[in-house]
Amino acid sequence: MHPAPSVIIFSSLSGAGFGLLFFLGIGMPGVTGWVAFVFYLIAYLLSVGGLLSAVFHLKNPKNAYLSYSQWRTSWLSREGWAAVAALLTMAVFAIGQIFFDTSLQPVGFIGAVLSLLTVFTTSMIYAQLKTVPRWNQLPATPAMFLTCSVAGGALLSGNVDPAFVFLILAGAVTAWHWTAGDKRFAQAGSTMNTATGLKGVISLWEKPHTGQNYLTREMVYQVGRKHAVKLRIIALILMAGLPALLVLLPMHHFMAAVAVLSHLAGVLVQRWLFFAEAEHVVGLYYGAHREKAAV
Amino acid sequence: MTALPATTAKKLGLVIDLDTCVGCHACVTACKGWNTQNYGAPLSDIDPYGEAEGTFLNRIHSFQSQPRAGLAQTTHFPKSCLHCDDAPCVTVCPTGASYKRAEDGIVLVNEDACMGCGLCAWACPYGAREVDQVQGVMKKCTLCVDRIYNDTLPEVDRQPACVRTCPAGARHFGDLADPTSDVSILVAERGGMDLMPEQGTKPVNQYLPPRPKDTIQPVMGGDEDILAPYLAPVAEEPKGLLAWVDRALEKL
Numbered sequence: 001m002h003p004a005p006s007v008i009i010f011s012s013l014s015g016a017g018f019g020l021l022f023f024l025g026i027g028m029p030g031v032t033g034w035v036a037f038v039f040y041l042i043a044y045l046l047s048v049g050g051l052l053s054a055v056f057h058l059k060n061p062k063n064a065y066l067s068y069s070q071w072r073t074s075w076l077s078r079e080g081w082a083a084v085a086a087l088l089t090m091a092v093f094a095i096g097q098i099f100f101d102t103s104l105q106p107v108g109f110i111g112a113v114l115s116l117l118t119v120f121t122t123s124m125i126y127a128q129l130k131t132v133p134r135w136n137q138l139p140a141t142p143a144m145f146l147t148c149s150v151a152g153g154a155l156l157s158g159n160v161d162p163a164f165v166f167l168i169l170a171g172a173v174t175a176w177h178w179t180a181g182d183k184r185f186a187q188a189g190s191t192m193n194t195a196t197g198l199k200g201v202i203s204l205w206e207k208p209h210t211g212q213n214y215l216t217r218e219m220v221y222q223v224g225r226k227h228a229v230k231l232r233i234i235a236l237i238l239m240a241g242l243p244a245l246l247v248l249l250p251m252h253h254f255m256a257a258v259a260v261l262s263h264l265a266g267v268l269v270q271r272w273l274f275f276a277e278a279e280h281v282v283g284l285y286y287g288a289h290r291e292k293a294a295v
Numbered sequence: 296m297t298a299l300p301a302t303t304a305k306k307l308g309l310v311i312d313l314d315t316c317v318g319c320h321a322c323v324t325a326c327k328g329w330n331t332q333n334y335g336a337p338l339s340d341i342d343p344y345g346e347a348e349g350t351f352l353n354r355i356h357s358f359q360s361q362p363r364a365g366l367a368q369t370t371h372f373p374k375s376c377l378h379c380d381d382a383p384c385v386t387v388c389p390t391g392a393s394y395k396r397a398e399d400g401i402v403l404v405n406e407d408a409c410m411g412c413g414l415c416a417w418a419c420p421y422g423a424r425e426v427d428q429v430q431g432v433m434k435k436c437t438l439c440v441d442r443i444y445n446d447t448l449p450e451v452d453r454q455p456a457c458v459r460t461c462p463a464g465a466r467h468f469g470d471l472a473d474p475t476s477d478v479s480i481l482v483a484e485r486g487g488m489d490l491m492p493e494q495g496t497k498p499v500n501q502y503l504p505p506r507p508k509d510t511i512q513p514v515m516g517g518d519e520d521i522l523a524p525y526l527a528p529v530a531e532e533p534k535g536l537l538a539w540v541d542r543a544l545e546k547l
Contacts (some may be wrong), residue, residue, distance in 0.1 A: 058433030059411025066408050067389035070297045077389035130494055131420045189493045197488040197502050200362040206371055208354035211347045214425040284421035284546055285356055
């Protein structure tokens with residue numbers, strides 16, 4: 001799948017933003033006044049900034065408001081609802097803490113749950129797609145998005161002990177998603193034979209067109225395979241290893257910033273790989289992924 | 296509404312004969328022509344005289360299949376929307392632009408509601424949907440909904456442009472829910488098949504597999520050298536004058 005920067009930035013940043021909102025919502029830390037203002041500013045910049053970035057992925061954004069209509073069937077629509085509900089609920093909680101020095105804790109808990117629900121709905125947009133077996137992993141794909149989000153939120157909110165636990169967990173779940181994902185295409189069972197109904201060893205003899213098209217650029221995209229192992233190691237070190245090490249050391253603001261930036265950079269690499277390594281079954285019609293398919 | 300209808304009264308669709316298709320791409324051209332000039336946004340071409348690419352609702356792939364024994368075979372493989380009963384492209388749509396019609400099962404896009412997110416194209420295993428690069432909306436086969444019910448056209452033309460134009464008779468249009476329809480009979484007789492059945496999409500369009508090769512000449516194993524009889528030396532041992540020249544040259 002084509003690793004579009006807008007979508008990668010969206011899922012990485014908004015994941016961390018909603019993770020921070022989760023911790024603020026459950027009162028870890030219970031902040032008020034200017035400190036609360038700075039925390040919420042960071043949380044909303046990340047989550048809303050990520051969501052705005054996703055709008056750049058749309059080819060016809062003027063109809064984006066209609067995406068709230070199909071929540072009964074569409075995870076993308078549900079994500080829109082969850083995001084708005086989480087941001088508005090947490091706004092009420094935030095206004096109480098910033099301006100009135102009061103924590104409406106029940107509202108905070110609801111906002112925290114809605115924040116995680118938003119990350120879950122984002123993950124289900126990918127996990128629901130049977131056409132991309134590497135994404136179609138339950139519960140590994142939602143687990144990867146959620147653990148990364150909570151780990152990022154714990155780091156950003158300065159919860160040192162939970163941060164250590166969730167960073168290690170996020171790293172482990174990511175490694176699980178990769179190793180299980182490497183076998184998913186064969187497990188899904190789509191081959192050039194099932195794609196064409198033809199018997200024997202099938203190869204693409206002639207493409208339908210001389211150039212590229214939307215499908216080949218968007219879904220038959222292959223990139224970074226050569227360095228996949230190196231990038232996986234880099235992602236794990238940056239998103240989990242280094243920040244986990246840093247939170248064990250005595251904390252101050254500079255080290256915390258390094259840990260946060262390292263974590264976000266690692267998650268960006270992880271999300272880039274999430275797209276770049278994903279194989280869409282339509283590739284079989286273009287002679288791709290034959291080495292991945294079941295024999 | 297992007298919920299799928301529980302049942303559709305008809306299942307209009309195509310039956311594509313992989314035995315008959317000659318890979319001429321006439322259906323591709325007819326499809327592009329009709330759908331550029333009629334329903335919805337035109338199908339754009341990008342840099343047509345350079346690094347050409349563009350939007351097509353129907354594309355012909357050609358495959359080589361090498362059986363375990365015998366000669367390899369080429370099969371031309373037209374591919375367009377299969378108007379699936381369990382269409383994953385419809386349910387993922389967040390705006391309600393994608394829908395499957397309860398009356399005839401045709402899967403369509405309401406371009407006025409499409410935001411061009413491309414999720415339906417990701418959800419389709421067959422590559423039947425493409426975002427038009429100029430218009431920014433999702434394009435897909437409409438089964439020529441603006442031809443098949445069009446009373447202003449002569450009756451013979453009230454079928455999809457690809458079917459109407461196919462010079463080989465490899466494409467057939469009809470109601471696959473009706474077991475007595477021509478297309479249903481064809482599917483039953485020829486062993487029509489679903490593409491990627493493991494994806495669980497229950498496609499309406501059916502593909503007829505290539506027939507077994509005829510046996511007018513003996514079945515070949517693939518190792519035969521058909522030119523060998525013509526290339527063999529005419530005389531193994533030279534005779535007469537040539538034999539004398541040969542011996543004389545040997546002695547030099």
